[in-house]
Amino acid sequence: MSFPDPIAVFRTEAAELLEQVEAGLLDLNVNLGDKDQIDAVFRGLHTLKGSGAMFGFEALAAFTHHCETAFDRVRKGEVPATQALVTAVLDAKDHMRALVETPSGDHEARSEYLLASLRQAVEGSDGNASPAAAGPALTLYKIRFSLPQNAMANGTNPLPLLDELRELGECRIVADRSGIPSLDQLFPTDLHLSWSVELLTAQPRSAIEDVFIFVMDEMELEIAAEQASAPAVTPAPVEAVASTPSAQPVSEAPAPVQPPAPATAPVPAVVPVDAKSSKASENVRVPAEKLDELMDRVGELVIAQSRLSQLAGGSGDLQLRAVSEDVERLSGELRDTMMVLRMVPVAHLFGRFRRLVHDLAHETGKTIELVTEGETTEVDKSVIERLADPLVHLVRNSCDHGLEPPEERIAAGKDGAGHISLSARQQAGEVIITIKDDGRGINKERVRAKAESSGLIQPNASLTDQELYQLIFQPGFSTAQTVTNLSGRGVGMDVVKRTIDALRGTINVASHPGKGSEISLAIPLTLAIIDGLLVRVGSGRYVIPLSAVEECLELSIEEDMRSRGRSFISLRDSLVPFIRLRDLFRTGTKPDPFQKVVVISTGSERVGLVVDQIIGDHQTVIKAMSKLHHDVATFSGATILGDGDVALILDVGHLVAEGQQQEAHLRAAG
Amino acid sequence: MFLGVFMTTSTFTDNHFSLPPNATLRTITTIHQDLLEFVAHNDATVVEFAPDSQIDISILQLLEAARIYAGTGGKAIVLAKPATGTLLDTLRRSGFLEGMSNDDANFWLHQGEIQ
Incomplete structure (x- = not known):
C-alpha cells in the first residue's frame, strides 16, 4: 500500500491557497470595502496557517498568523482595509511562498522586515471602527462534527479547531473514537474521529461556523442552540488532569463535568453543512507527470x-x-x-498577470488597469506552462514602454490610467492570445533607425509594417532610450520569439501611433498529437497539420508551366502564392502529372504547397526534432508512420511567412 | 528534502517500541508500518514516547487502532509511562480525556478508574 507524501500534498495545496489569497487581495485592492474578498483572504490565510502548523512548517504558520490577525481585525471592522495593507500582505504572500518552498532557509530578517511593514500598514489605518456590540445572553450550543476522512492528509489539523471552540466560551469536548479501525485496517493519514461539543457562549452561531469556515464545504456539522440563563458548564477537569502529576491518582482530580441541564426545550436548529461533500469527492488530483x-x-x-x-x-x-x-x-x-x-483554462495563466501589473504600476508610478477576457479558453497544459514567460515579457513591455506616464496621457487627451487587455480565444486548431495596450504605440521610425544602425536591414530597405514590427523580436533589439529594471535590454522580445517559434506558433503585431499596440500570439492547442494530412513529395512523405489546411486543388502540368516564374494561383478572385515543395526540398525527381496544391493558412495569410500526392489524413504523434536538426525552420517535428518510416511535419507558420515573402518580392519586382 | 532534518524511524528493543521524537502526521506512515509489524511479532508491546516529543492527533488515533488490533489478537499493548507533557496536552486538547472508560484511563494515564 502506498500513501501520498503529505508534505508534497501540502505544498500543492499551499500553492493554490496562496494563489487564492493573491487573487482576493487584488480584487480587494479594486474595491476595499468588498466584504466577500476580506473574508476570502482571511479564510485563505487561516487555512494556510493551520495546514502549515500541521505539517511542521512552523515558521510559515507563525508568519502567516500575523497576516491572518491583521485581516481578522479588518473582518471585524476594527481597522479598515487599505491599499497599504493589501500591498503589505501581497509582499507577505510572496514570502509565505518562500517559507513553503524552502522552510529551512534563512528567512528571519525578511520576515521581520515584512512584519514591520504589516504593522505599519495596520497601525497607519484609522482604527476608529466601533467595537462589536455586547453579545446576547449566554447560549448553550450542542455541536457535533466530523471532518472529511482525508482532512489531515489535506492539511487540516483538528486541534486548532478545537482550541478555537474553547476560546469561544466554556466548553466540553468529547472525542468519539468508535470509528477507528484496527491497526491492520488503518490508513494512518485518514481521520477516523468525530467530536461532540457543549459550548456555553455569548457568541452568535456564526462565530462557531467561522471556526470551521475553511472546511465547511466538506465536513458534517450540526449545531443545536439552547438558551441558557447562566453559565452552566463547570470548568473542565481536563485542565486539572493536564496539570496533575502522573503519579497522582486521577480520582483526586476535581469533580467531573456534568452536562449542563437545558434551561429551555432544545431548539431544532440543526444545520447540516455537507451539501457539497459529494461534489468535492468527484474530483481527483493527478500529478502532471x-x-x-x-x-x-x-x-x-x-x-x-x-x-x-x-x-x-x-x-x-x-x-x-x-x-x-x-x-x-x-x-x-x-x-x-x-x-x-x-x-x-487560461484563467490560471492570466491570474498571475494581475499581480504583475499591480507591481509594475507601483514601480513605474503609472495607473494601469488590466482587463482579461476569455479566461475559460482551454489550452494544453504544456502550452500554458510555456506561454508564461513570453507573456510576462510582453506585459512588462506594455507597462514600461507602451503606456505613457499619466501626465503625458492626459496631455494627449487620454485617460490618465493606462489600459492593458489580455484576451484568449480559440480559432480553428489554435488559441489566439492578444496583449493590447492603449499606449503610445510602436515608433516605426525608431525601429527602422535602430535596425539600420545595427545592420539588420539595409538603409531605406522596403519593408511592410509587419516585417518592420517583426524586427523588435530580434536578439538584442531595443528601441528603449533607457534601460530600466523592467525592460529595455532587448532580451525579452527575443525570448518571446524563440518560445513562440518552439511552440509552432506565430506572432502578429499591429500598432497605431498614439493609440497603442496589439500583439497576437497564435499557438497550437496541443503539442502532443495532431490530425495531419499525409502528403508525398518526390519519394518522401510529409505531414501538414490538418487544422491549417483550407482546401486542396489540382495543379495540371499546363497550369504549372504557366505559373512558372510567378508561383501564384488564382483562387476565387484572389491570388495565392504557392511554394513547390519539390523545389524547396530539392528532391531531384520529376513532378507527377497531376500535382496537388494544399492551401494552408495562419490567420488571414494563405499559401499553397505543391505536392505530388495527397495520401490522406493521419493521426500524428509529434516527436521533437533531434538537437542536430533543431534549427531546421521548415519542419516543426517528426512522426512515425504505420510502416515504421519517419515523416517530417511541416512548420505551417514558417511556410506561410515564406510564401508571403515570396509574394511581396514578386509584387515589388512588378 | 525538509523531512530529513529529524529522526523519523522508531527503534525497538525486546518488547519496547520507541517512537521517534517526531510522532506526527509527517512520520505516521512509517510509524504505522513499524508498529504493525512489531505488534504482529510480539505478544506484548510497550510503547515509549521520546522526551519532549512532537505529537499530534494522528499518533493518538494510531495507538487507539493498535489497542484494537492487539485486543483482537490476544496481545497486550501498554504505554511505558503514563501520559505527561505534550502527550497529555494533546489528549486534553483533542477531547480524549472526556468520557474515558476505565480501560482508556488505564492505558493512557495508568489509572484504574477515572471519575
Whole structure:
C-alpha cells in the first residue's frame, strides 16, 4: 500500500491557497470595502496557517498568523482595509511562498522586515471602527462534527479547531473514537474521529461556523442552540488532569463535568453543512507527470494502431479489418479523452498577470488597469506552462514602454490610467492570445533607425509594417532610450520569439501611433498529437497539420508551366502564392502529372504547397526534432508512420511567412 | 528534502517500541508500518514516547487502532509511562480525556478508574 507524501500534498495545496489569497487581495485592492474578498483572504490565510502548523512548517504558520490577525481585525471592522495593507500582505504572500518552498532557509530578517511593514500598514489605518456590540445572553450550543476522512492528509489539523471552540466560551469536548479501525485496517493519514461539543457562549452561531469556515464545504456539522440563563458548564477537569502529576491518582482530580441541564426545550436548529461533500469527492488530483506518461502511452498506441490499420488494409482478412477499425475508433476516442484531460483554462495563466501589473504600476508610478477576457479558453497544459514567460515579457513591455506616464496621457487627451487587455480565444486548431495596450504605440521610425544602425536591414530597405514590427523580436533589439529594471535590454522580445517559434506558433503585431499596440500570439492547442494530412513529395512523405489546411486543388502540368516564374494561383478572385515543395526540398525527381496544391493558412495569410500526392489524413504523434536538426525552420517535428518510416511535419507558420515573402518580392519586382 | 532534518524511524528493543521524537502526521506512515509489524511479532508491546516529543492527533488515533488490533489478537499493548507533557496536552486538547472508560484511563494515564 502506498500513501501520498503529505508534505508534497501540502505544498500543492499551499500553492493554490496562496494563489487564492493573491487573487482576493487584488480584487480587494479594486474595491476595499468588498466584504466577500476580506473574508476570502482571511479564510485563505487561516487555512494556510493551520495546514502549515500541521505539517511542521512552523515558521510559515507563525508568519502567516500575523497576516491572518491583521485581516481578522479588518473582518471585524476594527481597522479598515487599505491599499497599504493589501500591498503589505501581497509582499507577505510572496514570502509565505518562500517559507513553503524552502522552510529551512534563512528567512528571519525578511520576515521581520515584512512584519514591520504589516504593522505599519495596520497601525497607519484609522482604527476608529466601533467595537462589536455586547453579545446576547449566554447560549448553550450542542455541536457535533466530523471532518472529511482525508482532512489531515489535506492539511487540516483538528486541534486548532478545537482550541478555537474553547476560546469561544466554556466548553466540553468529547472525542468519539468508535470509528477507528484496527491497526491492520488503518490508513494512518485518514481521520477516523468525530467530536461532540457543549459550548456555553455569548457568541452568535456564526462565530462557531467561522471556526470551521475553511472546511465547511466538506465536513458534517450540526449545531443545536439552547438558551441558557447562566453559565452552566463547570470548568473542565481536563485542565486539572493536564496539570496533575502522573503519579497522582486521577480520582483526586476535581469533580467531573456534568452536562449542563437545558434551561429551555432544545431548539431544532440543526444545520447540516455537507451539501457539497459529494461534489468535492468527484474530483481527483493527478500529478502532471502521470498525465504526461499517459499521453506518451496514448501516443505509442496511436502509432501501433496506425501500423495495424496499414497491415489490415493490405490483407484480405475481413475480420482483421473489422478489428482494426474498432481499434482505430477506440484509440481515437482515447486520444480525444486524453486531450481533454490535458486542457486547462487560461484563467490560471492570466491570474498571475494581475499581480504583475499591480507591481509594475507601483514601480513605474503609472495607473494601469488590466482587463482579461476569455479566461475559460482551454489550452494544453504544456502550452500554458510555456506561454508564461513570453507573456510576462510582453506585459512588462506594455507597462514600461507602451503606456505613457499619466501626465503625458492626459496631455494627449487620454485617460490618465493606462489600459492593458489580455484576451484568449480559440480559432480553428489554435488559441489566439492578444496583449493590447492603449499606449503610445510602436515608433516605426525608431525601429527602422535602430535596425539600420545595427545592420539588420539595409538603409531605406522596403519593408511592410509587419516585417518592420517583426524586427523588435530580434536578439538584442531595443528601441528603449533607457534601460530600466523592467525592460529595455532587448532580451525579452527575443525570448518571446524563440518560445513562440518552439511552440509552432506565430506572432502578429499591429500598432497605431498614439493609440497603442496589439500583439497576437497564435499557438497550437496541443503539442502532443495532431490530425495531419499525409502528403508525398518526390519519394518522401510529409505531414501538414490538418487544422491549417483550407482546401486542396489540382495543379495540371499546363497550369504549372504557366505559373512558372510567378508561383501564384488564382483562387476565387484572389491570388495565392504557392511554394513547390519539390523545389524547396530539392528532391531531384520529376513532378507527377497531376500535382496537388494544399492551401494552408495562419490567420488571414494563405499559401499553397505543391505536392505530388495527397495520401490522406493521419493521426500524428509529434516527436521533437533531434538537437542536430533543431534549427531546421521548415519542419516543426517528426512522426512515425504505420510502416515504421519517419515523416517530417511541416512548420505551417514558417511556410506561410515564406510564401508571403515570396509574394511581396514578386509584387515589388512588378 | 525538509523531512530529513529529524529522526523519523522508531527503534525497538525486546518488547519496547520507541517512537521517534517526531510522532506526527509527517512520520505516521512509517510509524504505522513499524508498529504493525512489531505488534504482529510480539505478544506484548510497550510503547515509549521520546522526551519532549512532537505529537499530534494522528499518533493518538494510531495507538487507539493498535489497542484494537492487539485486543483482537490476544496481545497486550501498554504505554511505558503514563501520559505527561505534550502527550497529555494533546489528549486534553483533542477531547480524549472526556468520557474515558476505565480501560482508556488505564492505558493512557495508568489509572484504574477515572471519575
